[in-house]
């Protein structure tokens with residue numbers, strides 16, 4: 127199924143490559159000391175319930191402020207020498223005025239499901255999209271929790287984002303609580 | 305099915321983004337004048353029959369020599385601001401000593417199918433891998449040949465690569481003939 131393949135693609139083509147060295151890139155960034163280590167050495171992966179991913183998190187919630195990119199990770203992959211992978215640090219401010227930083231982004235494969243639902247040529251109904259989203263998430267959890275991938279499992283957090291219009295939780299609140 | 309989802313992901317998450325501006329990035333590169341325009345303003349997408357993609361094309365055939373990267377394309381995508389996409393130019397020399405250049409790479413989603421087949425947790429036999437490869441290719445052709453995507457269709461070429469051990473055609477020959 128689609129969600130199954132997208133989860134494996136996300137693991138082999140991305141998480142397996144970038145997660146092992148992520149904590150080191152966080153701890154050697156300017157954010158580590160500047161924030162008194164108020165930045166988790168992990169990737170927060172956002173899973174919107176609608177599968178719609180904004181271009182930046184700030185577009186999704188202006189209270190999630192842009193920070194800066196972490197150091198790049200490069201690898202030869204599939205005919206592309208020194209392909210560039212890099213993550214971005216966002217800043218959220220708690221109610222008592224404390225700044226927190228986090229490495230976060232949406233799970234890009236979900237955006238594909240959203241775009242397919244909108245495309246008349248792709249054969250994807252809203253129900254099927256939500257079903258494939260669930261398969262994507264459960265497959266990813268299976269991959270990340272099996273023996274032997276601890277360096278990936280500890281290095282990322284999957285967060286559901288309820289983006290229904292009447293949703294009670296904003297992106298910034300979700301990140302502050304995570 | 306997996307191949308169907310990977311094809312749509314490859315289109316919406318990559319080809320739709322990078323192909324429209326590719327010809328311009330080729331024609332404004334140093335290769336355009338340096339090679340007397342012996343470089344096609346297109347992306348050659350290699351589809352190995354085994355789905356195995358070498359890290360670089362040179363690893364697949366030492367007669368395919370490294371050139372250099374084209375100018376980067378950046379876009380805000382799915383929470384990653386200014387995500388970097390860039391392609392690479394390779395050089396092949398014909399029998400009469402003429403140098404030709406081409407922008408080429410393997411189709412990244414196929415490597416995922418190969419890695420899944422090797423992974424005991426992923427449920428993918430060799431037969432199923434080949435079936436999903438065929439679905440990936442036919443779906444991609446359907447997407448690229450429908451009305452309204454001419455800027456993508458003219459900007460890439462899909463090339464099957466027979467990488468069986470007894471294969472008669474090398475990667476360099478394939479690229480010279482393309």
Ligand SMILES: Nc1nc(=O)c2ncn([C@@H]3O[C@@H]4COP(=O)(O)O[C@H]5[C@@H](O)[C@H](n6cnc7c(N)ncnc76)O[C@@H]5COP(=O)(O)O[C@@H]3[C@@H]4O)c2[nH]1
Pocket residue numbers: 135136138139140141204206209210211212233234235238310313314315316317318319384387388389390409412413416
């Ligand atoms: N050759 C090539 N160069 C690229 O820059 C590139 N970017 C994407 N792709 C391929 O297009 C398709 C759609 O990409 P998407 O971003 O939705 O999924 C991506 C995305 O969710 C994640 N990922 C990969 N690279 C990055 C990255 N640099 N930043 C964030 N996420 C990434 O992992 C998935 C699989 O990646 P690949 O397995 O490399 O192949 C992708 C995929 O088949 C590329 N292919």
